[in-house]
Amino acid sequence: MTTTQPKTPPSNGQTSDLLNTTSLTAASILDLRLDPSQLALTQGMPVLVDVQVGKPPRGQYWRLRVGDDFRASYNLLDAGKIGGEGMHLITPQIAALVPDQVRAYELRLGATQFGTPFFLPVPLPSPEGRSNRWHMSLAAGATLAEENWIRIAADLRAGAYTVIKAGGNLGDPRWPSETFDELLTVAFRGSVIDSKEHPLIRQLLGEI
Template identity: 35%
Template sequence: MNTPINSPAHTTPADASTHEEAKQILAEQAEDALMAKLRISQSYADAIVGVKKPLLTVAVRKPNKNEFFRVHPSHFLDCCLIEDKTERENFFVLPEVVPIVSSFVEGVRLHFCVTRQDVVFLWPVKLPREDRRGDAWRKSAADCASLAQDRWVRITADMNLGAYQPYVAMADLGDPKWPEESWSKVFQLATRDRMIESEQHPLIRRLLGQE
């Protein structure tokens, strides 16, 4: 008597569908487990929102050609600067030191500025000279600063025009976000390590050939 041989079970389309659904459920459960590991609580998100970024550094520079910025309408200062072209740094000079290095000193109006990215900087716009040298550059810079008091502006140096060319933002970019720090505090940060108070300052000695 022959013993019957059991043949493999035949897989129906319904069984295949059930198998695929089971695999999908396992994948989704694994994904949910990973998300559960990474998910942060709402209290953490609230804490991040409440973080305050203190203002620690304020640059003294021209606006970059690709950044839109605003100028504060009432915070500015007329003062004297020396540009250290070697180090590409600006130094503030006390009036009593100016006569010693007058040929290196520029009178500027220092404007309080902020960019769309909330970066604070001071823009030294050169004041007009008696000999009117570079007058178009100086006047156009002053005009751009005035325009930026009410509008978001970016500027470029147009060599063909021989002046700064302003571009006004077409969209409504909202109001500028000025820092909580006072104008006095902003100015202190800008002048830190950049004050020339005597002729013994290393930059003065270098300009006069004393070292």
């Protein structure tokens, strides 16, 4: 019976073929050093391709930007309530076809503690002036978030949001460089309802 002996590394100062494929000297390593002035070119520039419309993830603290340039009111349809996904901008003409599914919101520009921008939709009172504790507590939290880092949690017993202020100093918010309108364009790309042929409208009208 023959036994196979394990291969031993090359001796007499020889190296394996794997090690011979790359030979780096101190000088050649220095040649690979990046020039700081070229880092922006080699790393590229990030492009913002998604902006959330809604409340930030649970557990994250956030701020809202102050000023009329960073808030605006729109009619929105919440597709999540009818088996769809996300908030949709809707034109007044189409909103009139399904008034029970459309609500006016004030969109507030915000940023999380990690610098992620988002739009907080704060429900506005109905034409009759009706609101509820969920909406009022969210609006109160939005006002507090103009000067403080906060997060919110749903209190089902109270039927309202609990607002929690950050216990430490999270620093100043990192606001996006894009304008409000540029961010809106990204947030609602593919989510504008301007025709009664839109699948969500046809669903609500009982056509499909």
